[in-house]
Amino acid sequence: MFITFEGVEGAGKTTQIARLASRLRAEGRADVLTTREPGDGPLGSELRRLALHPPLGITVEPRAELLIMLADRAQHVGQIIHPHLASGGIVVCDRYADSSLAYQGYGRGLDIAEIARLNDYATDGLKPDITLLLDLDPAVGLARQNERNIMEAESLAFHARIRAGFLALAAQKLGRWVIVEAGRSAEEVEGDVWKAVSKLIVSHGISVPFTP
Ligand code: TYD
Numbered sequence: 001m002f003i004t005f006e007g008v009e010g011a012g013k014t015t016q017i018a019r020l021a022s023r024l025r026a027e028g029r030a031d032v033l034t035t036r037e038p039g040d041g042p043l044g045s046e047l048r049r050l051a052l053h054p055p056l057g058i059t060v061e062p063r064a065e066l067l068i069m070l071a072d073r074a075q076h077v078g079q080i081i082h083p084h085l086a087s088g089g090i091v092v093c094d095r096y097a098d099s100s101l102a103y104q105g106y107g108r109g110l111d112i113a114e115i116a117r118l119n120d121y122a123t124d125g126l127k128p129d130i131t132l133l134l135d136l137d138p139a140v141g142l143a144r145q146n147e148r149n150i151m152e153a154e155s156l157a158f159h160a161r162i163r164a165g166f167l168a169l170a171a172q173k174l175g176r177w178v179i180v181e182a183g184r185s186a187e188e189v190e191g192d193v194w195k196a197v198s199k200l201i202v203s204h205g206i207s208v209p210f211t212p
């Protein structure tokens with residue numbers, strides 16, 4: 001089972017992914033792999049540095065930025081995500097293809113259909129079973145952040161387009177997306193995340209005694 005988390009900066013994905021993974025493990029699923037984009041694996045960490053912390057004075061073209069994210073994704077799917085899924089494990093990923101649609105598409109203004117096509121190429125068509133959108137006002141999220149990468153230095157209007165982009169993507173494909181209101185306590189958010197994931201697990205017929 002392939003689970004992804006999406007959202008604006010500071011929406012709480014890291015906390016929620018850690019909580020979901022420990023809950024799954026407590027329910028007897030030892031085969032949970034948590035990972036992230038961009039940046040997992042040795043090539044990924046180089047690509048993450050290039051995309052988010054480019055050398056001083058270098059402006060990365062939006063198309064170049066997209067292609068770095070896609071290179072990271074292709075490597076990540078091929079060497080980390082796909083092998084774990086193929087062995088029957090659960091993968092929980094912090095950002096995936098939808099982040100390219102939201103950031104490089106809605107944020108930077110690149111063509112959405114083109115990015116979708118390139119995402120399909122990079123992932124060899126691998127789609128998440130469920131995508132949890134932690135929805136939050138970007139002004140609140142940015143105030144929570146302390147890392148300064150090139151995205152976090154962008155304007156509030158840029159981050160507002162990204163939030164709207166995620167909501168538009170979720171509205172188009174309601175089957176896979178679950179929108180969780182992230183401006184609440186971590187416990188409340190965790191409760192909603194668990195409700196959605198445990199429902200999916202039950203519907204997949206996985207025989208572990210899940211506590212809803
Ligand atoms: P990160 O510090 O991991 O941010 P967060 O904790 O909010 O996920 O940095 C990831 C950054 O990369 C984030 O600003 C979103 C951006 N990004 C893209 O622009 N396109 C992409 O395809 C992906 C995966 C991430």
